[in-house]
Every structure is written in structure tokens, then in C-alpha cells.
Amino acid sequence: MNLDKYLQEYARLTARNGVNVTPGKYVLLNCALDAADFGRMVMEECYKLGAKDVLMLYYDDKAARIRYENASLEVCGNIPDWRAEQRNYYAREGCVAIHIIADDPEAFAGVDSEKMTANTVAAKKAFKPYYDIMDKGGIRWTIVAYPSKVWAKKVFPDETPTKAVEKLWSAIFKSVRIGRGDTVKKWQKHDRILKRRAAKLNQENFAYLHYKNSLGTDFRVGLAEGHIWKGGSERCAEGIDYFPNMPTEEIFTMPDCRKAEGRVYCAMPLSYQGELIDKFWLEFRDGQVVDYGAETGLRALKRLLETDEGSKRLGEVALIPYDSPISNLGILFYETLFDENASCHLALGDCYPDTMKDGEKLTDEELLEKGGNDSANHVDFMIGTSDLEITGIRHDGAEVKIFENGNFII
Numbered sequence: 001m002n003l004d005k006y007l008q009e010y011a012r013l014t015a016r017n018g019v020n021v022t023p024g025k026y027v028l029l030n031c032a033l034d035a036a037d038f039g040r041m042v043m044e045e046c047y048k049l050g051a052k053d054v055l056m057l058y059y060d061d062k063a064a065r066i067r068y069e070n071a072s073l074e075v076c077g078n079i080p081d082w083r084a085e086q087r088n089y090y091a092r093e094g095c096v097a098i099h100i101i102a103d104d105p106e107a108f109a110g111v112d113s114e115k116m117t118a119n120t121v122a123a124k125k126a127f128k129p130y131y132d133i134m135d136k137g138g139i140r141w142t143i144v145a146y147p148s149k150v151w152a153k154k155v156f157p158d159e160t161p162t163k164a165v166e167k168l169w170s171a172i173f174k175s176v177r178i179g180r181g182d183t184v185k186k187w188q189k190h191d192r193i194l195k196r197r198a199a200k201l202n203q204e205n206f207a208y209l210h211y212k213n214s215l216g217t218d219f220r221v222g223l224a225e226g227h228i229w230k231g232g233s234e235r236c237a238e239g240i241d242y243f244p245n246m247p248t249e250e251i252f253t254m255p256d257c258r259k260a261e262g263r264v265y266c267a268m269p270l271s272y273q274g275e276l277i278d279k280f281w282l283e284f285r286d287g288q289v290v291d292y293g294a295e296t297g298l299r300a301l302k303r304l305l306e307t308d309e310g311s312k313r314l315g316e317v318a319l320i321p322y323d324s325p326i327s328n329l330g331i332l333f334y335e336t337l338f339d340e341n342a343s344c345h346l347a348l349g350d351c352y353p354d355t356m357k358d359g360e361k362l363t364d365e366e367l368l369e370k371g372g373n374d375s376a377n378h379v380d381f382m383i384g385t386s387d388l389e390i391t392g393i394r395h396d397g398a399e400v401k402i403f404e405n406g407n408f409i410i
Helices: 003-018 033-048 061-070 081-092 113-126 128-135 149-155 161-175 183-204 298-305 336-342 364-369
Strands: 026-032 053-059 096-101 140-145 208-212 218-223 251-253 255-265 270-272 275-285 288-296 314-319 345-349 378-382 389-393 399-404
Touching: 003 033, 003 096, 003 140, 003 161, 003 183, 026 033, 026 081, 033 053, 033 096, 061 113, 081 128, 113 128, 113 298, 140 336, 149 161, 161 336, 183 251, 218 314, 255 314, 270 298, 270 378, 275 298, 288 298, 314 378, 336 378
Parallel strands: 026 053, 026 096, 096 140
Antiparallel strands: 208 218, 208 389, 218 255, 251 314, 255 275, 270 275, 275 288, 314 345, 345 378, 389 399
């Protein structure tokens, strides 16, 4: 592996395919401190494509932890106006946004949950103009990853830090299709496959999906009326295509947050706010989580579910075949960006308005009336297994098998 060559290609892929920077655009570049060198490479690529300006915003989980441990609840639950206006201003200017993550999956283990919840709720309120513009297609955005040593050691605990980082880089490059051929063409082909799958499910227009597997999942979720299956590239309000997640293997849509029944078991650990939740289950009734359990991270799961009313309901349904590139790597990444693209998943919390016909034109209240969930959270958790069965139920009650043995058969 020629790391320098692949890094340069990754930076180009992020700027060109990820957010598709166009001349005259502001770029908000949110970058983990560990990824600073790579962030500067991406920054240069953005300028090459004609960016008006690139605002580098570093974040540091270690510093954030010190703040949570020492600052008051009142401080943690307050987003200063200047900080909110910084992000909201660039959203109004029609910016594009790049997020480079290099997270420690357990960065905030043991931190005061009340402070973290207060910060989550405050951020949702403070940055609402930003997210409203994003929901209406006014911001092109993407998320990519950079392997920090602590993350790499979590994924490959038996390796030295250097070897662990090398192996994680190899896995990341494979997942974003870098190496062995034209990366752009491979992404174009992949995009067509995802869009064909989404088109097929849109033709079916199912009312419900029924999930079953040997973990104990027996779960039925309603789909919102007018729901739209999407996958691969998105198109912003300006008519320009971009990829919100790199990698991406999913097709996804909007569930009706009032219609979910039964029990669903996780298939992978979930890292939520720097704390691992594992071997957990959720029991739904009338769309809402009414009971839950976890062998690890019960406190974090409780914090997630109690953030607000919408955190107990679903905002996304996503389908990914078990036989897919990231799943076939056989690696547990402990990072949702990758693990969600290796497994069918659901999301607790906020919905994506553009996964409902004309959903971007609705107010939060109007969307909620149609079954679109509203929450400060949007947290994906993985439920796909090698024996997962999913049946689509039409409005007339007819059933169509969608998944068998973990893979699409429709």
C-alpha cells in the first residue's frame, strides 16, 4: 500500500465526490485533531476546486472530556450565540460541510450523562437553522474517517499501534473503493446499483416491514405514507450530486414513528457519545420503546432513550445485504459510519424529511403529523444478521419476501 498516494486520492475523493465542491462555495471542514494532516490535504483539494474559503474547525475528544468533567451542567447545556451563528451563518451562505472523524469509541465512558444530554439538546436548538437548511437540500455534506491510534487499537487489539493503524487504513481504503482501478468509475457503478434497489422498493410501496432472525428479533415497523427509498448519491437543491457518507452501502427510508411493534435485538456494539452499548434489545409498542435491556452500556442506552420524546421512536429504516463489501471484511469497526454499512439498521430519533414526498416543504409539526419523527438524536443501531428475514407487507395485506439469509432476494 502506497499510503501517501492513497491519502491524496482519498482527499480528492472527499472533496470531489463527497461534497462535490463547486467554485465560489464556502467549506466548513470539521476535523478531528488526530486527523489534522489529512484535513489540510482535503483543504487544499477544496481550494483547487474553486472554494471561496475553507473554514477549518478542529475538535478534540480529550479536551471535550476534560470540559465535561469540570464544567457545570449549566455551562454544558449552553451553546454561546457566537458559536451557533458561526455555523448558521455559513449555512445561510449555502456552504458545503465535510466531517473528518477519528473517534475513540470509548472517549466519554463514565462521563456525567446529564451533562452530555444537556449538550445534545442545546446543540439541536442552537444549530436548528443549519439543520433546517440541510434538510431542505441547501447544504452538501459528507463524513469520512481517519484512523486514530486509540481507535485502531480498539479494532485490532493484538497489534502494535503502528500495525493497527496500518490495518485500519487498509480496511478504510477498501471500504471507499480506493486501489485497483478507477475509483470514480467504481463509485459511479456502485451508485447505480443502490439506486436500482431503491427504485424497486419504491415501486412496491410497502405499508410495513416484518423482521425476524435467530437472535430473537420479531419486529414489525410501519413505513410513512409517501415514503421514499433512497441510496447512494444525493442531489442538493442546486441540482448537484454528492455522497453524504463515504463509505455507503445502504438504501433507507422513513418509518412511521407511530407504528412499530415487537422486539428487536442489536447485532453489533453501538458507540454512543463515547460509550459502548452491547448485546442490547428494544421492545416497541405503538411506535415507542416501552422496555429495553443491555449487557454492556445500559446507562448510555438509558441516556439515549431519555434525551427527549423522539429518542424513543424511529426515524430511519435502512437495508444492507449481509454479503456486502464492508461486512465481508469481517471487521467490527466500533464506528457507526462503517458498522451501519455492514448491517441492516434502524435509527432512533430524527427522521430525514427528504425520505417522504415533499417532506422538505413541511414544518416540523406537519411532518410529525404524518409520522416523521423529531428529536435531538439520530442514532443508528445495527440489526442485520446472516439469517435475517425481512418481509414487505403491501397495503392490501399481501406479503413479499425482501430478505432471506441476510440478503436481498426481491
